[in-house]
Amino acid sequence: MKLKQIVQATLAAASLLAIPLSGMAAEVEVLHYWTSGGEAKSAAELKKLMEAKGVSWKDFAVAGGGGENAMTALKARVIAGSAPTAAQIKGPSIQEWGKEGVLANIDVAANEGKWDASLPKVVSNVMKYQGHYVAVPVNVHRVNWLWVNPEVLKKAGATAPSNFEEFFVAADKIKKAGLIAVAHGGQPWQDATVFESVVLGVGGAAFYQKALVQLDPASLNSPTMIKAFDTLAKIKTYIDKDAAGRDWNLATAMVINGKAGMQFMGDWAKGEFSAAGKQPGKDYLCLPAPGTEKAFTFNIDSLAMFNVKGADQQKAQQTLANAVMSPEFQEVFNLNKGSIPARAGVSRAKFDSCALKSMDDMDATSKSGGLVPSFAHGMAIDSAKAGAIQDVVARFMNSTMTSQAAASALVKAAKAK
Ligand code: BGC
Numbered sequence: 001m002k003l004k005q006i007v008q009a010t011l012a013a014a015s016l017l018a019i020p021l022s023g024m025a026a027e028v029e030v031l032h033y034w035t036s037g038g039e040a041k042s043a044a045e046l047k048k049l050m051e052a053k054g055v056s057w058k059d060f061a062v063a064g065g066g067g068e069n070a071m072t073a074l075k076a077r078v079i080a081g082s083a084p085t086a087a088q089i090k091g092p093s094i095q096e097w098g099k100e101g102v103l104a105n106i107d108v109a110a111n112e113g114k115w116d117a118s119l120p121k122v123v124s125n126v127m128k129y130q131g132h133y134v135a136v137p138v139n140v141h142r143v144n145w146l147w148v149n150p151e152v153l154k155k156a157g158a159t160a161p162s163n164f165e166e167f168f169v170a171a172d173k174i175k176k177a178g179l180i181a182v183a184h185g186g187q188p189w190q191d192a193t194v195f196e197s198v199v200l201g202v203g204g205a206a207f208y209q210k211a212l213v214q215l216d217p218a219s220l221n222s223p224t225m226i227k228a229f230d231t232l233a234k235i236k237t238y239i240d241k242d243a244a245g246r247d248w249n250l251a252t253a254m255v256i257n258g259k260a261g262m263q264f265m266g267d268w269a270k271g272e273f274s275a276a277g278k279q280p281g282k283d284y285l286c287l288p289a290p291g292t293e294k295a296f297t298f299n300i301d302s303l304a305m306f307n308v309k310g311a312d313q314q315k316a317q318q319t320l321a322n323a324v325m326s327p328e329f330q331e332v333f334n335l336n337k338g339s340i341p342a343r344a345g346v347s348r349a350k351f352d353s354c355a356l357k358s359m360d361d362m363d364a365t366s367k368s369g370g371l372v373p374s375f376a377h378g379m380a381i382d383s384a385k386a387g388a389i390q391d392v393v394a395r396f397m398n399s400t401m402t403s404q405a406a407a408s409a410l411v412k413a414a415k416a417k
Pocket of ligand 1 (some may be wrong): 039268299300301
C-alpha cells in the first residue's frame with residue numbers, strides 16, 4: 001500500500017471507530033519499579049482500572065529494589081524532554097523534582113476529590129510542592145518489620161524475638177540447626193533497610209529522629225550509634241555467604257520456603273508471602289523489628305505527576321490521579337502490595353492481621369511520637385545525604401570498618417550536597 005492509501009485507510013477506520021486522530025486514545029505512561037511477584041500483581045490492578053476507564057497504560061517498569069535504577073531512567077527521560085505521565089517518586093525527592101519545574105499541578109483533582117480531608121497531614125504534606133498537589137499517594141508501607149518462618153523456629157527450638165537479646169538467641173539456634181538465620185540481599189538499599197531498623201531498635205524513636213532525620217552530629221557520632229553498628233556487625237554473622245547482590249524478593253523466598261528463618265524488610269515482603277498463597281500467623285509471622293514495637297518507620301509510595309502536553313493527556317493524567325485516590329483502588333492495590341491505604345475511608349474488612357496491626361500502630365505512634373520517616377526509603381532526608389549515609393552503611397557491611405569509624409563517617413556523609 002502506498003502512503004496515501006495508508007492515510008486514507010487509517011482515516012476511514014478512525015471515522016468508523018470514532019477515534020480522535022490527534023492523540024489516538026488517551027494514554028498514561030507510568031514509571032515504576034514494581035517488578036517482583038507481589039509488586040507486579042499490585043501494579044497490574046492500576047493498569048486494569050485505567051483501562052476500564054478507557055485510558056491505555058504504557059508500562060515503564062524499571063527493575064531494581066528501592067528504585068535506584070528507576071530514578072536513573074527517569075532523570076534521562078526528563079533531561080531528554082520526554083517525561084512520563086507519572087513516576088513513582090516519594091518523600092523529599094518530590095520537592096527536588098518540584099524545584100526543577102517539571103511537575104504538574106493537580107489541585108483540580110485534589111479539590112474535587114477532597115484529598116485534604118481524606119489524607120493524614122503527614123501524608124498530604126509530602127504530596128504538595130509549594131502548597132499545591134503534585135503527587136498522589138498509593139499506600140503507606142511500614143519498614144520496621146521482621147518476617148519470620150515459624151516452622152524454622154520450631155525446627156530450631158527457638159521462639160519469636162521481640163528485642164535484640166532474644167533475636168540473637170533465636171538466630172544462634174537457627175544457625176545451629178543448620179539453617180540460615182537471616183535472609184538478606186547484599187545491596188546498599190537493603191543494608192540501609194536493616195540499619196535503620198537497628199538504629200530504631202537500639203536507640204528508640206527519639207534517637208532515630210535526631211540522628212537520621214535531623215542529622216544531629218552528636219547523635220550520629222554517639223555511643224548509641226556505635227552500639228547500633230555493633231549490633232549490625234553481629235547480624236552480619238548470621239547472613240549466608242551468597243548474599244552479595246541478591247534481590248530482596250529472593251531473600252524473602254528463602255524465608256517462605258524455609259531455607260532461612262528471618263528477614264528484616266518493609267511490608268512489601270508481605271506481598272511476596274501473599275502471592276505465594278501464605279497466611280500470616282500460620283505460615284509466617286510479621287513482627288515489629290526487635291525493640292521497635294512502639295515505633296513505626298513510614299514509607300509512602302506515591303506517583304508524582306509530570307507536565308504533559310495536550311488536553312487529552314492532561315485529562316488522562318487527572319483520571320490517573322483520581323483512580324489512585326479512589327477507595328476501590330487503595331483497597332485492592334494494598335491487599336496485594338502488603339501496605340495499607342494512604343487515605344481514610346477504606347474498609348478494613350479484607351485486610352489481614354499484619355495490615356490491621358500496621359493501621360493500628362500507625363495511628364498509635366502518630367499520637368505517641370513513635371511515627372518516623374524511613375531514611376532508607378527516601379522519606380527522611382534529601383537524596384544526596386541519604387545516598388552518602390547509605391554508602392557508609394554499605395561500606396560497613398562489606399568491610400572490617402569499625403563501628404567507631406562508621407559512626408564518625410556518618411557525620412561527614414550527613415553534610416553531602
Ligand atoms: C518501595 C516499595 C517497593 C520496595 C522494593 C521501596 O522503596 O517503597 O514500593 O516495593 O522499595 O522495591
